[in-house]
Amino acid sequence: MSGNGARGRGPQGGGHTRGDGMSDAGPLDLPSPRALAARRVLGNARAVTGLVLLGLLFLLAFAGPLVSPWGHDEIDFTAFRRPPSPEHWFGTTGSGRDVFALTVRGMQKSLLIGLCVAVLSTGLAAVVGAVAGYLGGWVDRLLMWGVDLLLVLPWFLVVAVLSPALGGRWPLLIPLLAAFMWMVTARMVRGMTLSLRHREYVLAARFLGVSTPRIIARHILPNLASLLIVDASLGVSVAIIAESALSYFGYGVRPPDTSLGTLIADGSGTALAYPWLFGFAGGLLVLIVVAVNLTGDGLRDVLDPAAPQHPRPRPRPRTPRRYGGRT
Amino acid sequence: MTTFLLRRLAGHAVLVVLAASAAYLLAAAALDPRSNYADRSPRPPDAVVDAELTRLNLNDETPLPQRYAVWARGVLHGDFGRTWQGEPVNDELWRRLRVSLRLLAAGAVLGGVLGVLLGVYAASRNGRMPDRLITFGSFLLLAMPVFVLAVLLQLAARQVNEFTGLRLFEWVGESSPGAGEGPFGPLGGFGDRIRHLLLPTATIALAQFSLYCRYQRAMMLDVLDADFVRTARAKGLRRRDALLRHGLRTALIPMTTYFAYTFGLLLLGAMFTEKIFGWHGLGEWLVDSITRGDVNVVAAVNCFAAAAVLLAGLLSDVAYVVLDPRVRRRAA
Numbered sequence: 001m002s003g004n005g006a007r008g009r010g011p012q013g014g015g016h017t018r019g020d021g022m023s024d025a026g027p028l029d030l031p032s033p034r035a036l037a038a039r040r041v042l043g044n045a046r047a048v049t050g051l052v053l054l055g056l057l058f059l060l061a062f063a064g065p066l067v068s069p070w071g072h073d074e075i076d077f078t079a080f081r082r083p084p085s086p087e088h089w090f091g092t093t094g095s096g097r098d099v100f101a102l103t104v105r106g107m108q109k110s111l112l113i114g115l116c117v118a119v120l121s122t123g124l125a126a127v128v129g130a131v132a133g134y135l136g137g138w139v140d141r142l143l144m145w146g147v148d149l150l151l152v153l154p155w156f157l158v159v160a161v162l163s164p165a166l167g168g169r170w171p172l173l174i175p176l177l178a179a180f181m182w183m184v185t186a187r188m189v190r191g192m193t194l195s196l197r198h199r200e201y202v203l204a205a206r207f208l209g210v211s212t213p214r215i216i217a218r219h220i221l222p223n224l225a226s227l228l229i230v231d232a233s234l235g236v237s238v239a240i241i242a243e244s245a246l247s248y249f250g251y252g253v254r255p256p257d258t259s260l261g262t263l264i265a266d267g268s269g270t271a272l273a274y275p276w277l278f279g280f281a282g283g284l285l286v287l288i289v290v291a292v293n294l295t296g297d298g299l300r301d302v303l304d305p306a307a308p309q310h311p312r313p314r315p316r317p318r319t320p321r322r323y324g325g326r327t
Numbered sequence: 328m329t330t331f332l333l334r335r336l337a338g339h340a341v342l343v344v345l346a347a348s349a350a351y352l353l354a355a356a357a358l359d360p361r362s363n364y365a366d367r368s369p370r371p372p373d374a375v376v377d378a379e380l381t382r383l384n385l386n387d388e389t390p391l392p393q394r395y396a397v398w399a400r401g402v403l404h405g406d407f408g409r410t411w412q413g414e415p416v417n418d419e420l421w422r423r424l425r426v427s428l429r430l431l432a433a434g435a436v437l438g439g440v441l442g443v444l445l446g447v448y449a450a451s452r453n454g455r456m457p458d459r460l461i462t463f464g465s466f467l468l469l470a471m472p473v474f475v476l477a478v479l480l481q482l483a484a485r486q487v488n489e490f491t492g493l494r495l496f497e498w499v500g501e502s503s504p505g506a507g508e509g510p511f512g513p514l515g516g517f518g519d520r521i522r523h524l525l526l527p528t529a530t531i532a533l534a535q536f537s538l539y540c541r542y543q544r545a546m547m548l549d550v551l552d553a554d555f556v557r558t559a560r561a562k563g564l565r566r567r568d569a570l571l572r573h574g575l576r577t578a579l580i581p582m583t584t585y586f587a588y589t590f591g592l593l594l595l596g597a598m599f600t601e602k603i604f605g606w607h608g609l610g611e612w613l614v615d616s617i618t619r620g621d622v623n624v625v626a627a628v629n630c631f632a633a634a635a636v637l638l639a640g641l642l643s644d645v646a647y648v649v650l651d652p653r654v655r656r657r658a659a
Contacts, residue, residue, distance in 0.1 A: 264478075268474065289470035
């Protein structure tokens with residue numbers, strides 16, 4: 001791998017001085033692990049497709065309102081329930097609001113909530129799992145017991161019951177959703193920590209007197225980075241779907257405000273007569289989730305050494321010829 | 328083996344008790360059944376409302392521990408209390424459970440079987456056109472929330488109905504009133520129920536299908552190159568036989584346990600499907616009861632769902648032990 005990297009870099013660096021390129025090869029400049037990882041990610045078709053798609057969706061969500069002629073709270077009294085037109089790109093609702101502006105606003109919320117929830121829940125999972133696995137004993141038992149309990153408690157009920165208390169403050173959904181998404185990952189992190197904590201470098205650090213929090217932060221967690229990155233990226237799509245499902249039933253983002261969930265709920269009743277009320281919000285929601293999942297799958301192929309490698313085309317087993325049998 | 332299961336069962340029982348209590352306390356503290364009476368006209372006097380709420384153990388003036396004690400005593404005797412309209416929760420719970428099961432059983436089995444079959448097929452055609460099509464399809468389905476999928480199916484069904492001029496599909500409720508009194512008698516009623524069942528079952532089946540298909544494909548690919556499959560080929564079995572008899576049997580074991588587990592989760596997970604298609608099942612009841620502030624119903628459904636999930640978990644443990652000789656030997 002490192003050889004490849006050095007060779008790959010050579011022609012670029014010495015492009016204009018072709019003659020002495022051979023002589024001043026000098027000390028091998030090996031790419032850093034981070035650069036290597038980045039290069040592998042960029043070599044993965046799924047990850048690249050997902051990232052590009054996500055970038056475009058982000059652009060649409062955050063730059064869209066700037067170029068749109070209509071704001072999300074403006075009402076066009078001359079156009080009620082009109083199909084898409086140059087004036088209203090995604091059409092208008094029954095009360096004359098611009099569907100493009102509403103959809104884009106919902107997308108902003110979905111993307112923000114998805115990212116924040118994923119980061120928060122993966123962070124929580126990492127800390128709880130690593131602490132439980134590293135310390136062991138009653139701390140471990142207590143934490144894992146809490147994990148089991150949270151797994152049994154249905155998240156939908158808790159969020160729905162607490163939702164009136166949230167009122168219109170939708171950012172509070174972020175910690176609430178994150179609180180119910182970290183448990184399975186925490187179990188995985190704990191399992192891997194159990195095997196890491198007896199490694200030589202961890203023991204060495206411990207015997208040198210490094211404090212426990214520092215060992216966890218500097219020696220345990222970095223070794224789980226690939227698992228955590230993959231988990232966070234797949235968590236984004238789970239969080240986005242959870243948020244829109246809650247909003248669909250009116251327990252998440254509430255009506256004066258809009259999210260993709262509320263838009264779909266409003267549009268689904270009349271989806272045949274006025275397809276633009278349902279189609280754009282629903283389609284973009286699916287597109288966001290597809291992009292996130294593609295990115296996550298690609299990252300897993302590249303980063304997670306434990307993951308099965310099948311998404312890559314493998315040589316087809318040529319059993320018929322080798323055994324000379326009929327098929 | 329028996330001690331392992333018993334220990335597991337005891338642990339699960341404790342978890343169910345805790346989860347049910349937590350759900351009750353949360354619901355009782357946060358929900359507000361009193362507001363239901365305020366909407367009535369003429370508005371009943373406060374004293375009457377208080378008395379009625381106290382009778383149903385829903386009064387928010389009563390201290391929470393006291394309400395919990397009453398509720399817990401009832402549950403220990405197998406009584407989940409009453410709804411805010413005074414009807415016993417138990418009767419309705421069993422009725423709704425039958426509705427949910429009718430819907431879920433077909434959908435989950437259909438989705439599971441289809442997913443496994445197509446997953447195996449995709450794996451055996453790894454990297455070629457059928458594999459790509461199936462993988463892409465399941466990927467798309469996986470990204471589609473149920474409430475988008477259900478609406479798309481409804482749209483498609485409406486097109487089919489209009490195109491054929493028949494009412495092939497129905498998407499509201501479990502049956503149309505008076506369907507059993509048509510020219511075909513009870514047979515017509517049966518057909519009507521089937522027509523109502525088609526779309527929600529398809530929704531659940533498709534959602535399940537995407538999960539199983541991806542999972543099974545991955546399992547099967549792991550097995551495809553395994554030594555025992557090669558041995559089977561070497562002793563002269565055709566590729567298909569080797570894959571089906573030796574490969575599939577091994578790759579199916581995790582799926583069996585997965586099936587038990589997801590079925591437990593589905594009991595509440597079907598609430599979107601039930602709500603959208605107007606089926607009066609458990610999930611729909613939960614959603615409606617949260618809106619109505621019906622504490623006892625919320626607690627009962629939750630208690631039931633938690634028990635179902637853990638029972639399913641236990642079943643999947645047992646299935647694993649029964650099916651996988653490696654585990655059996657270790658456990659014995």
